[in-house]
Amino acid sequence: MFRIQNITVKYNAKEVIDNLNLEINEGRIFGVLGSNGAGKTTLFESIFQNTKYNGQILLQNQPISKRDISYLESENYFYPYLSVSDILSLFINENEDEKMKKLTNFFNIPTDAIVEKLSLGTKKKLAILCNILIDRPVYLFDEPFNGLDFDSVEKFYFIIDELKKRNKIVLISSHIMETLTHCCDYIGHLQNGKFIKIYLSEEYHLIRTHLTEDIQKDWVSYTNI
Numbered sequence: 184m185f186r187i188q189n190i191t192v193k194y195n196a197k198e199v200i201d202n203l204n205l206e207i208n209e210g211r212i213f214g215v216l217g218s219n220g221a222g223k224t225t226l227f228e229s230i231f232q233n234t235k236y237n238g239q240i241l242l243q244n245q246p247i248s249k250r251d252i253s254y255l256e257s258e259n260y261f262y263p264y265l266s267v268s269d270i271l272s273l274f275i276n277e278n279e280d281e282k283m284k285k286l287t288n289f290f291n292i293p294t295d296a297i298v299e300k301l302s303l304g305t306k307k308k309l310a311i312l313c314n315i316l317i318d319r320p321v322y323l324f325d326e327p328f329n330g331l332d333f334d335s336v337e338k339f340y341f342i343i344d345e346l347k348k349r350n351k352i353v354l355i356s357s358h359i360m361e362t363l364t365h366c367c368d369y370i371g372h373l374q375n376g377k378f379i380k381i382y383l384s385e386e387y388h389l390i391r392t393h394l395t396e397d398i399q400k401d402w403v404s405y406t407n408i
């Protein structure tokens with residue numbers, strides 16, 4: 184069990200994560216849906232112990248550590264002059280050429296290409312491969328869909344399903360609702376550092392209903408100016 188208990192993060196005097204609580208069981212995929220600035224990255228940075236917070240983040244009732252987590256950051260950095268195979272060989276044993284071939288074929292990544300020359304989406308796919316080659320109980324994917332083309336999105340859903348079968352705890356953030364409804368067991372709507380609602384999969388149709396109601400209210404107040 185992964186558990187967040189009453190965490191709060193402040194930048195200067197501003198509360199960016201506000202007394203947030205969450206529980207996720209093994210083999211469950213949790214989506215974090217939030218607008219720009221809602222606090223998604225701050226939440227992931229706190230879970231990964233990169234940001235100071237008040238409260239507790241626990242895995243199996245023990246304080247979580249970086250060693251428990253494979254973290255895909257929203258922006259991916261690689262030393263630019265290495266090749267794809269140089270980077271993947273950091274995560275794959277020398278005698279596992281076949282594994283490297285299969286993984287790069289899966290995402291259509293040229294193994295000899297130099298990272299500097301890769302497109303944005305191809306760098307994202309390489310980063311995803313590196314992340315899944317790290318075997319950890321918890322996976323954090325911050326905006327994994329940014330830059331992915333349509334078939335890579337489907338392949339990413341497949342990867343998430345594999346992590347689920349391996350009983351991993353997975354958190355995925357996105358600005359886009361549909362990406363999360365496809366692959367998550369439940370979705371938390373993060374607003375101003377709080378989950379204003381957690382939707383179960385049978386309630387996903389309500390996310391759009393609630394957003395439309397808010398948009399209509401905002402539209403009326405705008406037209407009354």
Ligand SMILES: Nc1ncnc2c1ncn2[C@@H]1O[C@H](COP(=O)(O)OP(=O)(O)OP(=O)(O)O)[C@@H](O)[C@H]1O
Nearest residue numbers: 194195199217218219220221222223224225226358
């Ligand atoms: N290092 C920092 N110092 C001060 N304020 C910060 C810092 N990092 C983030 N913030 C603020 O915290 C709030 C939440 O930011 P965060 O990056 O967590 O949101 P997000 O949901 O990931 O946004 P986006 O979807 O735009 O990436 C924002 O108001 C942001 O300006």
